Amino acid sequence: MISRVAAIVVAVAGLAIATYLTIVHYAGGEPVCAIAHGCATVQKSSYAEFAGVPVALLGLLGYVAILGSLLKDTETTRSITALLALCGLAFSAWLTYVEIWELEAICIWCVGSAICMALLAALATTxxxxxxxx
Amino acid sequence: MTKRELREQARAHRLALEAAEAARTTRRRRFSILGAALAAAIAVIVVAALVSTNSNSDAAPSGDLVRSTVVDGVPERNGVLGDPNAPVTVTEYVDLQCPVCAEASKTALPALINDYVKTGKVKLELRTMHFLGPDSVKSARVAAGAQQQNKLWSFVETFYANQGTENSGYATDEFLRDVATTAGVDADAALDYADTDASEQALTKANQAAQAIGADSTPTFTITQDGQEKVLLVGAGDVSAELEKAL
Known part of the structure; x- marks a missing residue:
């Protein structure tokens, strides 16, 4: 029960980040970027879209799906949450790899989302x- | 032990075995679900690696710089572009390193200048924010130096025409000097001014103005009419269309 509530809280945080980045992506603006200053580099890079879909939007949809799977507490929904969160974590890990090694720019919002996904994967698995x- | 007790004991034993078996089955099923999830996760990474194409190149500008002609023939006085008596002011909040700002200067600014500034309807102001990194600060200070020569806009537009990859370290003194010279700015004077406290004040003023209007991403275009400033557009959209609506 506690892990479900915690997962919901983390998923809402991740959803907020993804929503912000999606809005910024479509508005064509530049995210406010503290600490590390690579947000625009990341958001404007060729990696910001995945097969034509902005990765921010993919993240948003992912968090929505995870929240949806957390609505009910059954064996099936718990399995779906774990599947989604692990795949989300894999995608986040890939994007973080791209940030560090390909773009050499860190987007603090993306790191925040990756941390949310990692927490979700751990919570969903346990x-x-x-x-x-x- | 009576027969009945023996039966009950056997039954309890059987139930315990069944429960243990059920728990084992559940556990096995859960591990295979997690295994499948892990396989799916690995598939996600493989697909991501295959789909993404690496077209990111370190676009550090090299060789001769391009001079922007977008503000040619428009008078500038103290950073204000166009007729100082124009009834409406459009202010652009930028960061010189911001790629979207460079895009806006190519896609939105020419029409804005031709249709509104050259016709005396609107004057343009610029606030150089500098939140993207140290290169932004230095560039904004040199821009303040260019403003002293009434060439702020020429400098900024030429900077955008030659902008490199954000925070890649391209905005060296030499680069800024080249941009200034290409834009028709006295580079020595502009760079000297960049080292003064006065140039720092220009940056502080830009920040305060941005904060006051709530401009927290660049570019942000605002409109000032009858002493009231309000946000017109954020990003590299159609400024002229938004302006037409606001007028």
């Missing part, structure tokens, strides 16, 4: 394994 058997 939640699935620890749920009472039936």
């Amino acid at each position: 939640r699935l394994l620890r749920a009472p058997a039936h």
Whole structure:
């Protein structure tokens, strides 16, 4: 129960970040970028879109799907959350690799989203394994 | 132990075995679900690597610089481009390193200048923010130096025409000197001014103005009519269309 509430909180945080980045992407502006100053480089790079779809939008859809899977607490929904979060984490890891090694620019918003995804993957996995058997 | 007790004990034992078996099955099923999820996650990475094409090149400008002609023939006085008595002011909040600002200067600015500034309807002002990195600060200071020579806009537009990859370190003194010279600015004077406290004040003023209007991303275009400044457009959209609506 606690891990479900925690997962919802983290997913909402990730959703907020992804929403902000999606809005910035479509408005054509530049994200406010503190600490590390690579947001525009990242957002304007060829990696900002994935097969024509902005990665920010993909993230947004991912978080929405995860939130959707958290609405009910059954074996199936717990499995779906884990699947989505692990795939999300893989995608985030790939994007972080691209930021560091290909673009050599770090977007603090993207790092924030990657941390949210990592937390979600950990929460979803333990939640699935620890749920009472039936 | 009675027969009944023995039966119950056997039953309890059987139930416990069944429960343990069920737990094992559940656990196995969950691990195979996680295994499938991991496989899917690896597939995601492989697909991502295959789909993404690396077209990111370190576009550091080299060789002769391009001079922007977008503000040619428009008078500038103290950073104000166009007729100082124009009834409406459009202010652009920029960061010189911001790629979207460079895009806006190519796509939106020419029409704005031709249709509104040259006709005396609108005058343009510029606030150089500098939140993207140290190169932005130095560039903004040199821009303040260009403003002293009434060449702020020429400098900024020529900078955009030769902009490199953000924070790649391209905005060296030499680059800024070349941009200034190409834009018709006295480079020595502009760079000297960049080292003064007065240029720092220009940056502080730009920041305060941006904060006051709530411009937290660049470019932000604002419109000032009858002493009231309000945000017109954020990003490299159609400024002229927004302006037409606001007038």
